[in-house]
Amino acid sequence: QVQLVESGGGLVQAGGSLRLSCVVSGRTFSSYLGWFRQAPGKEREFVARINWRGDVKYYADSVKGRFTISRDNAKNTVYLQMNSLKPEDTAVYSCAARSGGPGYDYWGQGTQVTVSS
Helix, strand or coil, X not given: CCEEEEECCEEEECCCCEEEEEEEECCCCCCCEEEEEECCCCCCEEEEEECCCCCCEEEXXXXXXXXXXXXXXXXXXXXXXXXXXXXXXXXXXXEEECCCCCCCCEECCCEEEEEEC
């Protein structure tokens, strides 16, 4: 059974940092792993994704230069380092995994990130 479990969320002041982790169990994903977020009353939006080797990364314009995605395949873990956080970054952050196609087939439950002004 595939499971994705996020951790590292919390409450932080604007300008602060958090590091999210997502541990994947049940199988190894040799394709992209990604992070998404959903704020209250808004649709889920893409944040970042990373390929198997970790040398291809994509970011949403809203987080570019502030967030960094990385992965440790030996630990089956993907990370999201979030710096210079803003109140508008407040959301539930979820990780997701692709099986090989363009869509994401597996999702974690999410971790809450709250940025106070």
